[in-house]
Amino acid sequence: MPYMLMTKHRHLNGAVWERTRTYRTPLMLLLLMAIASCQTTITDPAAMLVKSSVSATTHQRSLHMIMGGPQPLSEESVDAVQGLAYRPGYREDIRVEGLQFLLRSDRQQLLTTLRRRLPRVTDHDWLRRLCRFVSDNDLTELDEALVSSWGRPWTAGLSEDQRPEFLALRAMHGPGAPARIVWDTFRAANRPSQKGLRFRCWDLLHRLGQRDQLIAMVSEAPTDDNITAQRLHDAVNAFGTVPWNREEMLWVEKLGEPSRRQCWDAAADAARTLTPERRSSLEIRDLPVLAAAARHMPELLASNEETLYTGVASRLVGQQHFREIDPGFLPGQELDNRLSSHRDSLTWGDLVAMRIAQEALALPQVRAHIFSFADRDHADETTEYGGVIDLDEQRRFNVREFPPRMRMHDRRFEASQDMFDAGYTALFHFHFHAQKQRNGAHAGPGAGDMAYANSTRANCLVMTFLDENTMNVDYYRHDGVLVDLGIIVRPAARQSA
Numbered sequence: 001m002p003y004m005l006m007t008k009h010r011h012l013n014g015a016v017w018e019r020t021r022t023y024r025t026p027l028m029l030l031l032l033m034a035i036a037s038c039q040t041t042i043t044d045p046a047a048m049l050v051k052s053s054v055s056a057t058t059h060q061r062s063l064h065m066i067m068g069g070p071q072p073l074s075e076e077s078v079d080a081v082q083g084l085a086y087r088p089g090y091r092e093d094i095r096v097e098g099l100q101f102l103l104r105s106d107r108q109q110l111l112t113t114l115r116r117r118l119p120r121v122t123d124h125d126w127l128r129r130l131c132r133f134v135s136d137n138d139l140t141e142l143d144e145a146l147v148s149s150w151g152r153p154w155t156a157g158l159s160e161d162q163r164p165e166f167l168a169l170r171a172m173h174g175p176g177a178p179a180r181i182v183w184d185t186f187r188a189a190n191r192p193s194q195k196g197l198r199f200r201c202w203d204l205l206h207r208l209g210q211r212d213q214l215i216a217m218v219s220e221a222p223t224d225d226n227i228t229a230q231r232l233h234d235a236v237n238a239f240g241t242v243p244w245n246r247e248e249m250l251w252v253e254k255l256g257e258p259s260r261r262q263c264w265d266a267a268a269d270a271a272r273t274l275t276p277e278r279r280s281s282l283e284i285r286d287l288p289v290l291a292a293a294a295r296h297m298p299e300l301l302a303s304n305e306e307t308l309y310t311g312v313a314s315r316l317v318g319q320q321h322f323r324e325i326d327p328g329f330l331p332g333q334e335l336d337n338r339l340s341s342h343r344d345s346l347t348w349g350d351l352v353a354m355r356i357a358q359e360a361l362a363l364p365q366v367r368a369h370i371f372s373f374a375d376r377d378h379a380d381e382t383t384e385y386g387g388v389i390d391l392d393e394q395r396r397f398n399v400r401e402f403p404p405r406m407r408m409h410d411r412r413f414e415a416s417q418d419m420f421d422a423g424y425t426a427l428f429h430f431h432f433h434a435q436k437q438r439n440g441a442h443a444g445p446g447a448g449d450m451a452y453a454n455s456t457r458a459n460c461l462v463m464t465f466l467d468e469n470t471m472n473v474d475y476y477r478h479d480g481v482l483v484d485l486g487i488i489v490r491p492a493a494r495q496s497a
Helices: 002-010 016-022 024-038 045-049 055-066 074-084 092-105 107-119 126-137 140-150 162-173 177-188 192-207 211-220 227-239 244-257 260-270 276-280 287-298 296-300 303-316 349-359 364-379 419-422 447-456
Strands: 388-390 397-402 428-433 462-466 471-479 481-489
Touching: 002 055, 024 364, 045 055, 045 074, 045 177, 055 074, 055 092, 055 162, 074 107, 092 107, 092 126, 107 126, 107 140, 126 140, 126 162, 140 162, 140 177, 140 192, 162 296, 162 428, 177 192, 192 244, 211 447, 244 260, 260 287, 260 481, 276 303, 287 296, 287 349, 287 364, 296 349, 303 349, 349 364, 349 471, 349 481, 364 428, 364 462, 364 481, 388 462, 397 419, 419 447, 428 447, 447 462
Parallel strands: 428 462
Antiparallel strands: 388 397, 388 428, 462 471, 471 481
């Protein structure tokens, strides 16, 4: 037989093939025996199951050995099986078989594992199957884990009602239940360690189009040991508005602290003079602006949008405008920096903020500080400079400088935590484009600056050297609103020096 098999490999004509067909079955047996002899010897199935370098067959054999072994499982075996839920490198059917076994043998251990691990799964295919496993087995104890996972952004472009977590919650609790479960999870997440979960729930409720319901629920909800819920309850009653995202939720919490209560109270007093419609349009970034308007330009609080728009526009008449020639936006997403192009997007709060910015930048002492700071930025090629504009203890406009959190390069400013802390009561975050003194080709925010505005939802200014004694100023905030506020000039005393 060996000779005939060798002949087959040497000669591929029909006669030889006919001769070797007789021995096909013995050949297959030999091959199977060879494969069997090459199989990995498993002496420690738990250790073998956690290895990512072995084959799926070895994983499956190891799992079956654990399933058929002594009960209850050893600590090592439990760890190996529960790892099927989150460790990479397993075939899906092996994962599910192991989780079904763990559900039968140690339900509480499985629930504990999935509570911790399900929100961290980043493999979309496995997350879909895992959520289906949860709903197929009616594991309602994992509602919070599903909500926590659902609260994380999804990169595959699915609508919220196509997310696997939504489908699992609906399958277990019925239509209409998912949004209610998210709200209940938010209210129940009252431990300090659950702050991240609260933020994800809040963001998710906005993605579900629940903002009006959120405002109503927060307004009616009694205060309890959930500090976030308390602050939101206070904010909606004081200002008629609630945060949109995580950063604004932190903002509200910080404004409610005793050290910043003066700003909160001043904004609340100003908000009470507004119509209900105007109050409902407020955002958290508007609160320091309200406080400043009440102190410096109280007439703004009684002005409507048309009057405010005319006031901003009148100060731009005859101004020369500049823009960044290479902002880094995706094609088709470039931003127009003309006031008129954003007229329908500008809120009442935007217009008040821009009028206050124009007022502050008209003051020689403010411009003197800005140019001095920009001169130092120009001389430093390791970073951009930035800070905030707020009111000092004498209620004067104040330029506050903050060193960068880290120095990356001359076209980037990394805001520090100290700057963020100061920004909660500030009117504007600002930074310079001062790489050179004739820098008009880079006037205005780039893609990174707009990403910062989208994240923080702050009112922002960028100031760009046009020459030694002039700078262009742009106002920008989230959602692509960008307005060129024109040129500021170095105070005359510095120019003549």
